Amino acid sequence: MALKDILVHLDSSQHCRARVEAAASLATRHGARLTGLFVRTTPHVPQFVMSQLGPEVTRAQRRYAEEASAKAKATFEAVLGGFEIASEYRDPEGELLDTLVLHARYADLVILGQYDRRDDNMADEREAADQVIMDSGRPVLVIPYAGQHPRIGDKVLVAWNASREATRAISDALPILQTAREVDVLAINPHHNGVNGHGDIPGADICGHLARHGVKAVAEHVVAHDVDVGNLLLSRASDSGADLIVMGAYGRSRLRELVLGGATWHILHHMTVPILMGH
Structure with a gap:
């Protein structure tokens, strides 16, 4: 099997850009299409909060998700500006882990970031690598949060x-x-x-x-x-x-x-x- 379809997970963490750079380099090397996936997570607001603050809480969360998606897309496109590869940006709304697994099943390789407990923007990703490895049926490449990895596989x-x-x-x-x-x-x-x-x-x-x-x-x-x-x-x-x-x-x-x-x-x-x- 050739690597022709690579999926990289995007988030709001400080490690996202380095992850995209590693993914773009690998996609270039193998002539693969690179898809950037940002999941706009579905807001979960307790009923007692909704009763006190009303639907504005949900609207605020959705605005935040849209702004985060726009930043992730800008990072993805900025990195890919230096590469000549086919690409696509996706930002579906849904539960993070289930959405990652679903989209992973349509790629030859999935690229995720190592969970960094010190980065609050990765709080929902503690089980991401485990879940995708076990449930997607696809190989998973995990990029460490420390260091730069511009070329992988030499x-x-x-x-x-x-x-x-x-x-x-x-x-x-x-x-x-x-x-x-x-x-x-x-x-x-x-x-x-x-x-x-x-x-x-x-x-x-x-x-x-x-x-x-x-x-x-x-x-x-x-x-x-x-x-x-x-x-x-x-x-x-x-x-x-x-x-x-x-x-x-x-x-x-x-x-x-x-x-x-x-x-x-x-x-x-x-x-x-x-x-x-x-x-």
């Missing part, structure tokens, strides 16, 4: 554990891997046998599969049972200069990761480079 680190989720992520990321300058496939604490087994040489089979798709990948594996997998991935990405991590998301339930911890949860909260996740 040097890619693939987290491989031979699971269904990792298999899906690699398939989803194939167009990016095919244009990458360098691809490293890393297996952490690999199992040799079973349905999620790696075989005698961890990573060798998936690298062979990638080679048949024109991807020159190098397989590595590490054994470090006393180190958190999420921390190890981020550390390896930093040491190698990777500008993208590709990994499967939520091999076990989100609730279990919240309680016991897990690589997906850790990465989404501590990411330092863009992460492409498939589920």
Whole structure:
């Protein structure tokens, strides 16, 4: 599958412009159409507030949403002024997460921003990445709120554990891997046998599969049972200069990761480079 239809979520946060710049660069590289999606969230006003203040509260909220949409559109168009790509701006009204999931289903790739609890304009986005990853059926590229990421996919680190989720992520990321300058496939604490087994040489089979798709990948594996997998991935990405991590998301339930911890949860909260996740 080629990347021909990319969707980027727009909001009022201070990180929106950098997210659009990263999305526009990726769309240019792959000759894709870029759609900017701003969701004008439906006002939820308690009945007792309505009874005291009347419908003016709802009208004020709608005016605020319209002004925020206009600013997001201006940012989107200002960034795209420096790129020669097909584009579209959308600003439907609705519930944020449901609307994101709905529009994501009609794109090849969805680009979201990492949740920043310090930015009040992202207050409704705490569960956005989780929801779109789990419910859209599409790969999700999450851009960290820290730093600039103008070019994504030159040097890619693939987290491989031979699971269904990792298999899906690699398939989803194939167009990016095919244009990458360098691809490293890393297996952490690999199992040799079973349905999620790696075989005698961890990573060798998936690298062979990638080679048949024109991807020159190098397989590595590490054994470090006393180190958190999420921390190890981020550390390896930093040491190698990777500008993208590709990994499967939520091999076990989100609730279990919240309680016991897990690589997906850790990465989404501590990411330092863009992460492409498939589920």
